[in-house]
Amino acid sequence: MIDIKVRVHDRFSVEFKIGYLVQKNLKANDFMMNTWIFIPNSLDINSFTYGKTEFYRHAKSNIRYITPIYTLSELRNEEALPFRFLEVAFHELSADHSQENLAETEYQIKMFCSIVKSALRKEADQIIKYTPESDREKAIDLYIEQINDITGKYRKLKDILQDSGLYEEVVTLHSFGDEFLSNLIEFQTYRLLELIKQKDIECYNRIEDRLMLLIRHERKYKKQHQYQTIEKNSPDHNRAVFFRMRLLKKFVESHLFLNAYKKKDGQMAEQVYYSIAAGISMIFATAIAFSFQQKYGNFTMPLFVALVISYMLKDRIKELARFYFVHRLAKKYFDNKTVISIKDTPVGWIKEGVDYITEDRVPDEVMAMRDRSDLLEANNRHTAEKIILYRKLVRINGQVLDENNQYDISGINDILSFNISGFILKMDNPEVPLAVPKKDKGYEIIRGERIYYLNFLIQLRYEDKIDYKRFRLVMSRNGIEGIEKF
Template sequence: MIDIQVKLHDKYSVEMKVGYVVDRNRKENEFRMNTWFFVPHSLGISASTYSKDDFYKDVRSNVRLITPIYSLEEIAEGEWTPFVFLEDAFLHLVEERTKEALETYEYQIKMFTSIFKSALRGKVNEAIHHEVERSERELQVEHYVTCVRVIARRYRELKKIINVTGLPKEAANYFSFGDEYLSNLIEFHTFRLLDGLKEFDPKCYKLEKKRLLELIHGEIGYKQKNGYLVAEKDSKDQNRAVIYRRGILKKYAESDLFLKASKKRDGVLVEQIYYSIAAGLSMIFATVIAFSFQKKYGNFTMPLFVALVVSYMLKDRIKELMRFYFAHRLGKNYFDRKIKVSMGDKVVGQIKDGVDFISENKVPEEIISRRARTDLLAADNRNSSERIILYRKWVQLNAEILDEYGQYDIAGINEIIRFDLGSFARKMDEPAYELYVPEGEADHASIKGEKIYYVNFLIQLQHEGNVEYRRFRLMITRDGIREIQKL
């Protein structure tokens, strides 16, 4: 299965979170994702102005394991929870006091906070967006607060286990990092819950605001007591330090989920073989011409001299034409890059990707149909057609290697892909556009409109014979992306 979430990352970037979920009944799992970008002709984006290298400069991706899924209730109250692994790691460190025990201890803290973050996010989204009766939503908020308090208390009580002499200094540091990150998560997601209730269910917000703010104030007080940084309304320097530290803590806590991805060009050997064949064919042509004229006119004659010059000229042209032909044929079967995805010294799988400008007659009819151009745009497209970029991705994962990852069940990997569309905005007109409207019966006035552009992209997802499609439209101005619409 392939799961995909698309959102705006910043005013010029779109983020795709693609989840490749493996089938445990198959050792090797293959996934394909094809994305067609339909770019307005007026933006001046083409193969001559926007090369493959330009595209890959604008694309950034990270690969990480899918976080093991637990609900807040399972973490707080379940019998077989991350707390079991966490407590075992604490006790093992105290008993063994080895480097390996310390590494396991740190790993379990990181995994616990990552799992807790995922559970918090899911619970908050459920409480905000699910259509339920107000009384049920209030119960969800109450349960949220109860579970969060239980989880925070249980984690902090584990400090008693390592509060012994003789442990390395790093043990206390790792616990402190996890504790501070956990507190940051509680504060952030509780504020998110407050904002969501205020927007979508104001009555529930008024009823539950006090309860949620008490939770936030409790965490802020705890952080101040333990020397953790806290945001302050009127202190820019303090808040810069808070943002910086929170970013470092996030990267640290999630580092064990990120996989090593080593990139290199794909199909290099085959490409060189094809190019050698092209050189050989051009040389055969030149040699045949030289031998033929030498046999007919003899050595050191003017016709032979002319034939050698012409054959040399044609040889280079034939070589380049053959290189172009083979490169075109090669592109259909090979990708631009091959990325080996590793977990330690074990290869989990590989990702290949490739990008090309293509003509509309090479786009599947299903995609053109789903593009659904308006009649006016279809008519205009005959004169100034949209530029079409095809971005191909092929993923192969080994389910057996994923099963070897610690005590947790890992469903697959997430690839976070960010597309920077700043290059697309360079040739856009200024967003401010003047319009005129009548003002009463005897006058008129000018008003300001906004010049926008639409970039459509369609995604085809393939796994085990199943094919799904997603369509999105970006509303962009020269000042950035205004909106992303799922169609």
């Protein structure tokens, strides 16, 4: 199964979070994703102005585990696996102050914090989207209780290592997780408050004080432990605290990322075909030389002319043969192959390729989903949209993935961030003056927005299942204005 989520990452980037859910008993879980990008002709995007090099420069991919799923209710229970693993790691480090046990404790701290992060986000979404209004207030009270229980248990863990020879190192690691959790609670609680305020103002008025008390408690705790806090009148506009938050996030989530080694796909086949091309050109040149030598003899002017011409044509034949084989290779091979591994153990690979294609090579079902308006269809007869096909083929070894993890890992996420700055170079001004009549008499000038649409049609394949998704990116010269999902 393939799951895909799309969001605007920043002003100039859109993020595709692609989840590949594997069957653990299979060595070869194969997934395919084809993405057709329809680009307005006015942006002047083509193979000359925006080639493969530019495309890959603007596409950044991070490959990581899908975080194990737990609820806050499960995590508050001391028998929950994440807390048990964490507690065992602390006790083992207390008994044996080895670097191996220290590394295991660091791993369990990171894993616990990552799982809590996912659980907090899901709990807030559950309260807003699925909890009936009559039960929402009770759900929020439970949310507060669960957070207090989870953080209380985590913060007591460092007491286990009072006499440890590695006490300072472990306390530092523990404090990183503690600060991350406190920042996380503050962020998600503000988010929950804002969502409730938008959806259920009566509930917001009843629970605001309780949730703000939780936030104030965390802020007080952070100040007591010399953790940085966001301040309204910060001299550096909270630059330092936000920078530290980013570092803590990277620290906590670093264990989720898999090793990735990218190389060109089909290198061996390419060299073989290039050798064949060189051989074909050499056969031609040698045949010309032999035939003229046999007919006119050695050291004659006709032989000299024939050798010069054969040498000239040899290089052209070689290049033509290489050109032919390159296009044959492009149909069979991809541009890049990324080998993904857990430490030194390969767990699979991802192949990707990008090409400009013509409309007649786009499947009918994709063109139907593109759903052009009559006016756009008429314009396309003169200035057709450019179409980029971005292909991905993924293979994951479910057995290796399962054998190398303590937790129940359901698959991997491929987080693809795509920067659109290369598409805005030839856009017109984002604002245009427009005239409208006044109510009484005369007219006035107002400002309108000039936008462009980038359509993404995505085909997802796994086993015999095929699914399609469509997203439309709304852009202007100022960057991304929004994203529409169909």
